[in-house]
Amino acid sequence: MLKRSRLLILSGQSGAGTTSAARGIRDGLGSRGVAATVIDSRGSEVEIEALVDRAIASAGLGTLAHELPRILVRLEGLAGILAVREAAARGGAILWDAGETGAFLRLMTLLSSTRSGMAGILPPLAAMRAAQSLSQADLAAWQMILGAIDEVQALLADEDSRILLVVVPDEGLDELVATRIGQLSLVRAGCDGILVNRVPRAGEGWPESWAQPQRRRVESLLGLGVPVIEIPQLVDDSPGAGAFRAAAGEVFDVGRLPRPLPDSIEERDDGGYDLHVHLPGVRPELVRVGRLGDALVTDVAGLRRQMALAPVLARCVIEGAGMDGDRLVVRFGRNRALWPEAS
Amino acid sequence: MSGDRPWWFSGETPGDESTGAHGRAGGGGFSLSSLASLSSLASGAQQIVDMAKQAIVVPHAAHDDPDQHGDCIICRGQLALGEVRGRPGGAVDDESQAAKAGATVQWIDLDPVRPDSGVPEADPRLGT
Known part of the structure; x- marks a missing residue:
């Protein structure tokens, strides 16, 4: 079924279940004979932070400039970029658990930013000084990060990458999804599918006064022009693993919607x-x-x-x-x- | 497989439920020592600088009053600079005013939205 590597990026509301989605989909694909790898780099910032500390010390940066590279570390996706690059080299499908969408969008903004035309704040000389003072290993690490950014930019632009929003049918769902779709468009990306997690289906014993408004919120998404995949709320499947496993094929086959045209x-x-x-x-x-x-x-x-x-x-x-x-x-x-x- | 599990790997491989998230303990760790040779160092350093700019300058652009944005390091820097410059006479000089204006976005009032342009079109490939 799988012809070449496919990158599925799962991002969504905090607590909507991107981790459960990634693992469930991976298992579901595995049962269909598709090798898939889950990456979640959110535990690896420590190493990157140490790298940044050494760069700051080598450059002799002052208190104000000291905080600049730390902001980069807070961009949670930096480690994810490294992971995606490594995973892509291994082949197979990649499920990137990119976590909360706000952080992912900040990462995308960074990736799509131009390299020129912005007012200076940190003199390039400082970075050059840091680069000249760092150890060979640290220099290589920085080069790896920069190289990975370029490669992941290319991966994101590839026809085989998909960006999927993972949400739950809470109040304000349509506004949230419209906002996120618009923001993805702004960063020259797109939303290829919406996974609505924990949808209480009719006739399964859920109190209708609670369940019906949630189903209506899901219906409100249908006019957005983006595929909507419902992940049912199952009584005996609280993390949603089984429901995501069952939906794996549908998720994997989601098409890629057109990306914004160049300016x-x-x-x-x-x-x-x-x-x-x-x-x-x-x-x-x-x-x-x-x-x-x-x-x-x-x-x-x-x-x-x-x-x-x-x-x-x-x-x-x-x-x-x-x-x-x-x-x-x-x-x-x-x-x-x-x-x-x-x- | 767990023997060569990379530093970023999360979760279990099918049939291997014993390893936890971020399975780095049994993996290769975040190895920075086995990396490619150096090239284009200058452009790399410049890119790091640009990333820092993007992370700081863009959010700062909407900060009209530095006093209101204590979490923004540019605002804090402006305040610190203003304090030093303001000591002799207390007046803000033209240069700092210009610097502040240069870092502020001049927003444009958009034309009123036409009624028929408010709803984004569905992708035609969806067929509904």
Whole structure:
């Protein structure tokens, strides 16, 4: 059944059951003859933290700068990136238990960020000084981390990777899912499927006054255009392992939905420019856009993506912006002070 | 299999229920010593710096008042800087004002949403 390595990323609400999902799906795939590996790197930050400490000491960084690399350590997915790279080299299916979606999104933001155009805070010299003072092993470790980031970026873009949200049918489910889908779109990723865990099915003895609203919340997701897989609440299966095991085939066969198109620039007849940012699945009311120096900041429900403006746009002023279908269109007009030939 | 279990492995392999999560005790550990040779060190260091910037500068961009964001190290740095500069006369100079403005996002009012553009389209491959 499995032709080549497939990466399934499971992320969701805290307590929604990503760990149970990963293990249950792995076992279910195993019974179908598909070798799958679960990775959960959330216990390995200690080693990375020690590595960062040595880098800080070598660089002689002051108190303020001391905290910068520590923020990187708090990005829980950094260890996960290393793990995914190792697992991919082993082949087979990979089930990445990426935990809470907020942390995963921060990781995705980091992965999708550009490497230029941002205001400086930590002088590059400090990092270079640190690099020159570190041991060979630590230097190699940093290189491994950086290399892994590049490789995992490529894996995420691969046709065989899937991102699945794991949620429970609590109040506010549709808002939560809409927000997360929009935020995934912002970081140039996408939600390929929604696993709704602990759904009380009709006729199985659950109190209807409690169960019916939960089933309605699941139904409310059906219009989002994303496959919804119900994981039933079973009386004798509290961690959900059996239910996830039974759903393994369906989860594994989920297709990959299209990812956002690259940004594009169109020149208007009046000499201005329109920047098109594809944001499929994003509710317009969740979007904000602003300018930070020569960068455009796009915000979806509190998650931000910052990208350096193309040189032609950096010489313009923003005249307005709005959502046109699934695209954010930002209108730029030439800044006369920077376009003398236009005046 | 447990003999070469990697540092990141979580859970049990089928038929091996005795090993716990993060099964590192019996595995190879997080070995940093057996890594590839060094290359492009400068670009690597720059990438680390960029990652730090992304983690700090972007969240800070929305912080208009440093006093309100004690958990942000840039805000704390601005306050510390302002304190040092403010000692002689107490006035904030143009340079620090400009620096603050440069680190603040200038948000744009979006056009009103048209009624027919508010609902994202379903993926056509889903067929419903």
